[in-house]
Amino acid sequence: MEENTGPLKGVKILELGSLIAGPYAGAVLAQFGAEVIKIEPPKIGDPLRKWRKMDGDTSLWWYSQSRNKKSLTLNLKDADAQQVVRDLVRDTDVVVENFRPGTLEKWQIGWNQLSEINPKLVMLRVSGYGQTGPSASKPGFAAIAEAIGGLRYLIGYPDRAPVRTGVSIGDTLASLYGVIGVLMALRHVSNTGKGQVVDVSLVESVLAVTESLVPEFGADGTIRERTGAKLPGIAPSNTYSTKDGKYLVLAANGDSIFQRLMEAIGRSDLANDSRFERNDGRAKASDELDEILGKWSESVTLKEALLILEAANVPGSGINSVAEVMKDPQLKARGAIEEHKLISGLELFMPAPIPKLSVTPGATRWLGPKLGQHNEEILNSLGLSLETKLKVTGEKE
Numbered sequence: 001m002e003e004n005t006g007p008l009k010g011v012k013i014l015e016l017g018s019l020i021a022g023p024y025a026g027a028v029l030a031q032f033g034a035e036v037i038k039i040e041p042p043k044i045g046d047p048l049r050k051w052r053k054m055d056g057d058t059s060l061w062w063y064s065q066s067r068n069k070k071s072l073t074l075n076l077k078d079a080d081a082q083q084v085v086r087d088l089v090r091d092t093d094v095v096v097e098n099f100r101p102g103t104l105e106k107w108q109i110g111w112n113q114l115s116e117i118n119p120k121l122v123m124l125r126v127s128g129y130g131q132t133g134p135s136a137s138k139p140g141f142a143a144i145a146e147a148i149g150g151l152r153y154l155i156g157y158p159d160r161a162p163v164r165t166g167v168s169i170g171d172t173l174a175s176l177y178g179v180i181g182v183l184m185a186l187r188h189v190s191n192t193g194k195g196q197v198v199d200v201s202l203v204e205s206v207l208a209v210t211e212s213l214v215p216e217f218g219a220d221g222t223i224r225e226r227t228g229a230k231l232p233g234i235a236p237s238n239t240y241s242t243k244d245g246k247y248l249v250l251a252a253n254g255d256s257i258f259q260r261l262m263e264a265i266g267r268s269d270l271a272n273d274s275r276f277e278r279n280d281g282r283a284k285a286s287d288e289l290d291e292i293l294g295k296w297s298e299s300v301t302l303k304e305a306l307l308i309l310e311a312a313n314v315p316g317s318g319i320n321s322v323a324e325v326m327k328d329p330q331l332k333a334r335g336a337i338e339e340h341k342l343i344s345g346l347e348l349f350m351p352a353p354i355p356k357l358s359v360t361p362g363a364t365r366w367l368g369p370k371l372g373q374h375n376e377e378i379l380n381s382l383g384l385s386l387e388t389k390l391k392v393t394g395e396k397e
Contacts, residue, residue, distance in 0.1 A: 006033020007360040013094045018046045021126045022098030024175035030068035031353035031362040042073040042394020045371040064350035066368030073372040073393045081392040098126040101136045121195040122185040130201035142170030149206030157228040173205040235286035240297035251315040264312035265296045
């Protein structure tokens, strides 16, 4: 186990909830030194323990997302278990939860109850729609949030139904906004001694990254449509097929970059064409430019194209599968992927903590814990009787 030298060392977090949006926020905070006690339901634990590929009876994803966390099993429907939460909150800086709004209040461990015990408490509440409004009580999942927040409408080609990204991006966005909110709220605590609620909605987190979508519609009713691999209004920026059946991503929308690209592919006439000096002119002729670049890319292999682009200092890339990501020399040099060995002997690879801090970097001190692994350690600190410990952790019916 690595020594905890993270910038959040000394920050105590109680994580309630399951799966992705709340727990991933807890994961980021844990990677940078926070002590995170994850509350899990007895016997079954967080459903993520059984999601996707497994090592024996535990998900590989679990080991990564729950690194550095402590596992405490509590039946939160039980009055004694609810009292354990209240007792823990006395010495807790942050509660992270992603239950449906109203659930914690029903269990008498909502914001009003917990903040009365600890006025400095920060509570991160992640939900589908937020804690208020007509949809607040509805169940919310990332796929729905991505659809309602306007992102799903943009993904894919105009002649087909919208598609999803290959990961639950709505959950991850909400998690990251949650982490930002927690850090700001902790700063406020240090300035004033007063805690607050960080209310994060999956839908609003998706909406927040839609760039010019809202301003353009508000100005003249423009509705941005799906454009496949092309980025509307910015040119050239697209994906092109190569001679060897691979794909080349080009991002040559900077004025000087465009000129270098045209020179590199033997089209100095276009490099010096006044129509293409600025992005607005290139955007109007994006179809023409795509046809020219498409013909060029089909005349070379991906490797040849990348060598030409690199020599001209033009941003370009192939499209990596995870197999190619794992071999990428830049990611290797940065230590972007960590390797650990599970008890079973399996090699476990996972993304390293980011961002990289020069003095107090994040670290993986241990992998996701066994269910209830820290029951004794945590409950002994509260001085509970054996009978109560067995009851609240579900070890005795």
